[in-house]
Every structure is written in C-alpha cells, then in structure tokens.
Amino acid sequence: MSKKSTRDAGIERMAEVMREFMARAVLFQDAVARVGGINSTDMQAVSLLMSEGPATPGELAQRTGLTAGGAITAVVDRLERAGYVTRERDAGDRRRVIVTAQADTVLDRVxxxxxxxxxxxxxxxxxxxxxxxxxxxxxxxxxxxxxxxxIEVLRGG
Structure with missing residues (x-):
C-alpha cells in the first residue's frame, strides 16, 4: 500500500476546503437574503443588477439563468414590492422595460x-x-x- 504524497494530500485537502467554502458561501448568501426579507434567488438577481448594471427582464434572466418568462417576472415583481428594484420604460424604446437595483435599499437592509x-x-x-x-x-x-x-456548460451554452 503506497503512502499519499504531501502534494496529493494537500490537493485532496484543497478539494475539501473548496467544497466547504462554496457550501458556506451559498448558505451565507441565503441567510443574508432572509435577513433582507427576500429569498436567495432574488438576492442574487439584485447582486447582479448592482454589479453589472440595469437590465431588461430578458437580460436579467440570462444573467441569472432563469427563464425569460414567468420565473424572471416573478423575481422582478417580488423585488419591486420589497423596494429592491424599480422598473421603468426605456426612453429610447418604450416597449422595453429596464430593471434597476435601488442601491440605497440594498445598502440599508444588508x-x-x-x-x-x-x-x-x-x-x-x-x-x-x-x-x-x-x-x-x-x-x-x-x-x-x-x-x-x-455554469455555461450546465445551461447548454
């Protein structure tokens, strides 16, 4: 029976540490979202709007991996009711709706x-x-x- 090298043991430990880190990161984000009065999917949508800027519902659906139909509409509806986002008509194309994170609300709550x-x-x-x-x-x-x-592979892209 061969002994594991120090390097092999370190790599194995790294895999364990990364799994733990990723799980704790997801659970942390969920706990933050709950404190903020929303669910973790909605919090991630707000986070993406904060980091990547305003978006149409379709663009936000792409960012989050949610469908452009009912799922993203429900997310935007919940976030708007909670005061985390606003929806406004695009000045250049009145058919388009732009969703914008309300940074003051996000900063105040979380x-x-x-x-x-x-x-x-x-x-x-x-x-x-x-x-x-x-x-x-x-x-x-x-x-x-x-x-x-x-994520792209899993989404079929």
Missing part, C-alpha cells in the same frame, strides 16, 4: 452585514504577505472563471 464580513476579511488579509494576497487573488479569480464556464 449593507451592515457585508460591512461586518468585509472588515473581518480585511483584518485577516492584513496578516498576509503581498505574495499570499496575490496568490489568493489568482486562486479566487480562477475558481470564479471555472465556475462561470461550468
């Missing part, structure tokens, strides 16, 4: 949570060397890219 977590991360990152931070940035950027690519 900003303190992200601020607290951000501060905890900042405190931890202050203990790392520049090289460790550079590596962490590369690792997380690559993990995000792999996840983005796999």
């Amino acid at each position: 900003g303190p949570i992200y601020g607290r977590v951000g501060q905890r991360w900042a405190d931890y990152l202050a203990t790392l060397t520049d090289e460790q931070i550079e590596f962490a940035n590369e690792l997380f950027a690559r993990a995000a890219e792999i996840n983005r690519e796999e």
